[in-house]
Amino acid sequence: MTDLQRGTSILGTEVRRVEDPDLLRGRGTFVGDLDLDDPEVLHAVFVRSPVAHARLAGIDTTEAAAAPGVVGVFTAEDLGTDPVPPFAQIHDQVARTALATGRVRFVGDPVALVVASSRVAAVDAADLVDVDYEELDAVVDLEEALAEQAPRQFPELGTNLVLAVKDPDGEQDVLAGAHRVARLRMENNRMATSPIEGHGILVRPTVAEGSAGSPSPEVTGLDVALGTQHPHLARRLLVRWTGLPQDAVRVRAPHVGGAFGGKAGIIPEHAAVVRASCRLGRAVRWVETRSETMLSMTSRGQRQYVEVGLDEDGRITGMRARLVGDCGAYAGFGGSFASGSTRTMSEGSYVIPRLRYDAVSVMTNTAPTGAFRGAGRPEAAAMVERAMDHAARESGLAPEEFRRRNFVAAADFPHTTKFGARYDTGDYVTALERALEVAGVEELRREQRRRRETGSPWQLGVGIASYVEITGFGGTEYAGIRVDRDGSLTVMAGTSAHGQGHATAFSMLVADQLGLPLERVSYVQSDTARVRSGGGTGGARSLQLGGSAVLEATVELREQATRLAAELLEVAEADVELVDGSFGVRGVPGATLTWNAVAEQAHERGEGLGVDHDFSQDGATFPFGTHVCVVEVDVETGAVRLLRHVAVDDCGTVVNPLLVRGQQHGGCVQGIAQALFEEFRYDELGNPVTGTFADYTLPTAADLVQLEASLTQTPTDRNPLGAKGIGEAATVGSTPAVQNAVVDALAHLGVRHVDLPCTPERVYRAVQDAARGEHDPWREPPALFDDLPDLDAVDDVEV
Incomplete structure (x- = not known):
């Protein structure tokens, strides 16, 4: 320094x-609080599709336009069918428009926009917009969307596949010669981003003198209050959207009530409100409801097939990974993670002599996926850490000993992975040993043996996850x-x-x-x-x-x-x-x-x-750490109780330990929630079945324990502070630690895997299947991986 x-x-x-x-x-000053006493500010409300897939046969706005207080009702015909400049684009032929054009592709797809003098008037008028939906078959499951006969999101493409990345080493058998192979099929569950505050925007146009009040006012500038993580990026995108000079557009983000990746850049709804404001020449505000947030701000999801080759001593000889990424509708950015950041971090903390990694991204009739606190890195850690725990058990080694044998050594940094990640600094063993010591793992294992010997219905599980991530x-x-x-x-x-x-x-x-x-x-x-x-x-x-x-x-x-x-x-x-x-x-x-x-x-x-x-x-940094989770599981009902969670994270130099601990606690809670509680689900028709907080389980303080967070400090040499990122680290490390703990509690019963989230139903079924000899943690991946098509690699994703 x-x-x-x-x-x-x-x-x-x-x-x-x-x-x-x-x-x-x-x-605090949030978008929804700004200028509430200004009677000139109009209010916008969206009309959204109640079906997952349909042709738009017609939209009748006549009655809505005549409703009291209504200033304008807009469809795609009014606002234009030009693509909204995206935060990220993973396929150049599936761009989104501000409002749905021709067809809707998920429940919640916006089809019309009502602007009125009050929110109440806008809500009432929105109910009067008459939309004629000609329903089409929908597809929700990732592998079903890959099938030849699956309903197509964009029929002109002839496929729902939008990205494929083939391993550059081709057809090599990376598992050849292995003494044993550990295999797992895993689900990385969708979550609802669920910030305290949903999306919000307040647009104030500057209208040229003499054109105010005319049917086509001349807008010369915009002042935009926006709940966003990227004000300057948002301005660049709005400049492209409006055609105004850059210095004529001002973007301000007041207080933002959480984002977690869900408020990156701008979204189509922002673009629609901006264009409606320009058409009217008047200030317009839109603040998303919680129901809208749940429908449209959902996040990442993957299906993962992983095989780990091992020698007689429990050392890794090779690994093969085949992943399917969920784009949701319109080739959402989250679908690219399987081919991008998850791939980049697919080696985790380990020396993997041979690695083959193939991935595809597929569209479904669900909300577009996107970033959520880690954007592909939590998926990588969940994949690798579950696979390593499974491999340790197959090798007859304690999970900590397996990690010690396979870690990248502290003396071997900087370390470059197969896919080009340049790990800066690391000391994985120190973080592991610190976490084991704080948790008192040896004593926990003695208690675990006692419960198994006595046949206690509440079995103890100890889970370890030693992660590394890119920031x-x-x-x-x-x-x-x-x-x-x-x-x-x-x-x-x-x-x-x-x-x-x-x-x-x-x-x-x-x-x-x-x-x-x-x-x-x-x-x-x-x-x-x-x-x-x-x-x-x-x-x-x-x-x-x-x-x-x-x-x-x-x-x-x-x-x-x-x-x-x-x-x-x-x-x-x-x-x-x-x-x-x-x-x-x-x-x-x-x-x-x-x-x-x-x-x-x-x-x-x-x-x-x-x-x-x-x-x-110059380059990214790579924080790391080890989390140890302790749970008890009722083998008779499948209920899981969280007993302890120990987090030892390393984010390099620490400027303020209080801020870091806050990030550790918040990240752990999100990661624990993914492992035990949260999952955004759809039925077979594409209807959300977890669209409210009554159905979608967010944990409260009563569901958690006092988190035990501590740090090691291994500074980076890539910036003068020696600092690495901490905002995502605990989310990355906590989820697989909890999942591993649940499986560990059931391992003596023959259970080898429970998918996320580890709900009582899933735990109970795993126990019952194991008792019948029907529990199998592996299933062959889609045949598509045998002959992947040539599609754009993830390097072509525009961000």
Whole structure:
């Protein structure tokens, strides 16, 4: 880290979040709260398809348009059939329009938009829109969607397959010569993103003088308040959508109530509201209901077939993976993970001498998939860690011993995987041993043996997951600092927080480098009119890129201020030191200038103090860790009780342990929920059966335990902070640890696998199947993998 002459550092200490007082006292500003007293703001409501697959034979808006308070009713015919610029595009022939054109492809597909003077009026009028649906057969299951006779999402393509990636090593048999082979078929379940706040947008158009109120107002600019993770990306996409100059479009993200990947860029509904606002020349707000969020903001899903070859000593000789990724409708971005980030991280923490990996992505009549806290990396860890636990059991080894024998050694970093991931630093054994020690695994195993010997109905399970994930992904991020006349500072960064604590962490970096109180630093983000550029937030990039940009900008500012102080003190710059917010001369105790005095002089000269800085990171970083989960399972009913969860995560250098622990706790809860509770499901007709919180199980505090989170620190060399990402790590590590614990509790009964989530029904069926000798954790993958078609590789995905 950059050297600095100062007093005691605040880095690495638990500084409380500066963001929290406003949120706790009800002073937050969310899209749904903005300008509620402005009678000129119109309200938008979408008409959505109640069926999963149908032709749109006609849409009659006559009665709705005549309803009280209605200002406009729009269909695709009104708003246009040009494609909405996507956050990511994985197939150039299946682009989405703002409203459905020709047919609907999932329950919840928006077909019309009603704009009225109040939300109540818009809701009432939406019920009057008469849509004629000619229902078509739907397909929900991934493998059924691959079948020759499956209903086609886009008949002109002749297939539901949109991506295929073939292993570059071709037909080699990576399992040849193995002493034994462990095989598993796994489901990685869909989840509902479920942020506290759904999507929201408030559009205020600027209308050219003289055209206001006309049937075709001339819009010259847009001010958009948007719940998004990527304000600058959202502006770029809206510029493409509207054709306006970049400097005519302002995007601001106020407080954002959670995102987790579900608020990346813009979505078709945003585009529809923007175009309706431009057509009307008036401000329009749309705030998503919880039902809409559940229908349209669902996330990733995969089916995984994995085989692990082993030698006589339990060392891996090879692995073969065949995956099917779920795109949902319209080739959703989440379908590309099987061919992309899951593939990149398919070796996990292990030395795998030979690896073959093939994947396909398929469209179904379900909501488009997308990113959700890890975007393909949780799927990779779930696949690898379940396979390794299964392989350990097949080898007769304890899961921790199997990992010790197969880990990439600490001395072998940096380490490059077959698919080009450049692991920076790692010490997997240390994290494993720390987790085993904290959990007291030896004592737990003694209790497990006692329960098995006594035939207790509540059997104990201990699950281990030693994960590694990819974060940051390299690239550039902006930071700017301005110093006011009174010496206070305003920091700007191109990342965009939605709950992570950027204001606290970035302000700490500035205050620490300058020796100033944290209260002297204010923070600006998520406003394209005030922050020059930015990559937003996703992939746990914020501290390693945005924080490094802030750090280097602060060092540059300190040097700028030091030069001015040296001039004012009439000494050489090298003789000036900044200690606890004052500039002094080495060896001359009485010769000092306060930070405030230097700031004042800079303003008097008309120069001011300020810096704009871009930081570039070469390559991603790779946080890692080990989670240990302890459960007990009632073998008579299938009920699972969570007893303990130990997380030892390594995200490199830690700036604020309190923020990191918050990310660990939140990530663990999401990962545990995937393993035990959450699953977004459809019936065979494509109807959501978990579309409300009454049907979809989100855990409460009563379902969880006090999480035991700790850290090891293995700094990276890819940024000056030595920091890696932490926002996804605990989600990546926790799910397979819980799943492994459930299987471990049942292993003596012959159970080898339980799919996610490990519900009482699934657990009970596994126990019963094992008792009848019918439990088989393997099934042959689709025949399609025997002769994969030539389709675009994942490298062609546009993001």
